[in-house]
Amino acid sequence: MGVMRIGHVSLRVMDMDAAINHYANVIGLIHTGTGPNGEQLFKGWDEWDKYSIILTQSDRAGMNHVAYKVEHDADLDQLSEKLQEYGVKTTMHKAGHLPDCGRALHFTMPSGHEMYLFAEKDAVGKAVGVRNPAPWPDGLKGTGAHWLDHVALACEVNPDKGINTVAANHDLFRDALGFYLSEQVLVGPDADIRVVAFMFRTTTPHDIAFLPNEKSGLHHISFFLDSWHDILKAGDVMAKNNVKIDIPPTRHGITRGETIYFFDPSGNRNETFAGLGYLAQPDMPVITWDEDQTWRGIFYHTGEAHAPFTEVIT
Amino acid sequence: MDFSGLKGIVKHITQITDTNEEFECAEGKSILGAMVELGRKGITSGCHGGGCGVCKVQILKGDVKTENMSRAHVSADEAASGVVLACKAYPRSAVVLTVTGLLHKNIVRGANAKSSK
Ligand code: FES
Numbered sequence: 432m433g434v435m436r437i438g439h440v441s442l443r444v445m446d447m448d449a450a451i452n453h454y455a456n457v458i459g460l461i462h463t464g465t466g467p468n469g470e471q472l473f474k475g476w477d478e479w480d481k482y483s484i485i486l487t488q489s490d491r492a493g494m495n496h497v498a499y500k501v502e503h504d505a506d507l508d509q510l511s512e513k514l515q516e517y518g519v520k521t522t523m524h525k526a527g528h529l530p531d532c533g534r535a536l537h538f539t540m541p542s543g544h545e546m547y548l549f550a551e552k553d554a555v556g557k558a559v560g561v562r563n564p565a566p567w568p569d570g571l572k573g574t575g576a577h578w579l580d581h582v583a584l585a586c587e588v589n590p591d592k593g594i595n596t597v598a599a600n601h602d603l604f605r606d607a608l609g610f611y612l613s614e615q616v617l618v619g620p621d622a623d624i625r626v627v628a629f630m631f632r633t634t635t636p637h638d639i640a641f642l643p644n645e646k647s648g649l650h651h652i653s654f655f656l657d658s659w660h661d662i663l664k665a666g667d668v669m670a671k672n673n674v675k676i677d678i679p680p681t682r683h684g685i686t687r688g689e690t691i692y693f694f695d696p697s698g699n700r701n702e703t704f705a706g707l708g709y710l711a712q713p714d715m716p717v718i719t720w721d722e723d724q725t726w727r728g729i730f731y732h733t734g735e736a737h738a739p740f741t742e743v744i745t
Numbered sequence: 746m747d748f749s750g751l752k753g754i755v756k757h758i759t760q761i762t763d764t765n766e767e768f769e770c771a772e773g774k775s776i777l778g779a780m781v782e783l784g785r786k787g788i789t790s791g792c793h794g795g796g797c798g799v800c801k802v803q804i805l806k807g808d809v810k811t812e813n814m815s816r817a818h819v820s821a822d823e824a825a826s827g828v829v830l831a832c833k834a835y836p837r838s839a840v841v842l843t844v845t846g847l848l849h850k851n852i853v854r855g856a857n858a859k860s861s862k
């Protein structure tokens with residue numbers, strides 16, 4: 432079936448101890464190992480594969496790469512062909528190139544972001560097991576995030592230079608990787624320039640989002656929580672830990688998600704969000720937000736601009 | 746009311762030349778953190794983690810201690826010449842600074858837009 436879901440994100444952090452504390456004790460992920468180059472691996476309690484977050488030591492913040500999991504190893508060959516037909520250079524790496532993973536297919540998005548596809552990763556199981564499991568495990572920390580849900584990438588859009596990598600990424604993901612569009616923002620005199628694209632392979636409104644920016648980077652990574660009350664409690668967790676909150680608990684128009692945004696100690700934006708919004712399906716009519724309703728789409732309650740949210744990226 | 750003097754908290758005056766603003770920064774607080782806490786503006790507030798670069802300023806006078814700042818936003822040369830990210834700069838004396846980050850760009854852009862009309 433090709434791409435199943437997001438597999439992991441590899442992040443750059445400037446202070447590893449502070450980052451480990453954040454992802455373990457504030458987000459509440461479980462530390463599952465150390466990679467061959469000192470990378471720190473984490474997973475959510477509800478995930479079964481060994482990790483969904485890789486932390487790497489760096490002199491800057493941002494994302495090294497994002498990886499999506501495909502169903503069968505043979506999918507990698509097929510998708511590699513499709514990408515090449517589309518004109519994208521691919522490299523097939525041997526098992527072990529990504530820690531604890533099988534073969535990994537690498538390519539670079541039109542926006543410049545690095546991406547891998549893989550079919551196999553060591554599985555360690557959910558914290559509650561699979562035999563008569565409890566609904567949640569004891570001893571969760573911080574927000575107790577269930578899983579890494581999606582990434583939102585800031586993609587270079589510069590109309591004066593004719594650059595729109597949101598549109599280019601969208602086309603590539605649709606045509607070569609089989610992603611579907613759930614929601615978009617269209618701008619311009621004829622409302623035909625796609626500057627925001629939310630795309631999915633699962634049944635949720637987005638597995639990846641492409642957002643416009645002066646330059647490309649990481650906008651945010653997002654973790655799933657159950658309920659609106661969990662989002663409120665996430666706000667408490669952030670305050671308790673002196674974590675810089677970007678946007679206190681609110682609701683998005685786009686995806687209907689209930690959300691809170693904050694920053695990790697290196698400045699990478701995190702989100703915990705609740706509510707699966709709606710059932711996304713390949714034949715679902717695409718939802719469009721008009722240029723003058725963009726902020727309503729982003730922050731449904733106020734509908735007001737909050738410049739740091741669109742401008743601040745890593 | 747400000748009772749911090751009673752507790753013997755050392756504060757340093759931070760001056761932003763671009764906007765002629767001034768506020769007090771308690772020792773141990775970052776320039777940006779102190780500014781935001783007081784509800785003041787002047788430096789763009791972003792990630793507060795030294796990663797996004799929007800709070801970039803140049804220290805003109807005074808002494809600051811710094812923590813991790815993204816090399817993508819402050820080069821080694823810049824750092825040597827007193828360029829810092831205000832969210833990772835902690836005053837150790839009175840400080841005078843000028844804004845070089847996003848806000849400055851916005852101010853300059855706004856001024857250009859006005860003058861070209
Ligand atoms: S606010 Fe992001 S680097 Fe200072």
Ligand SMILES: [Fe+2]
Nearest residue numbers: 583651653702
């Ligand atoms: Fe999100």
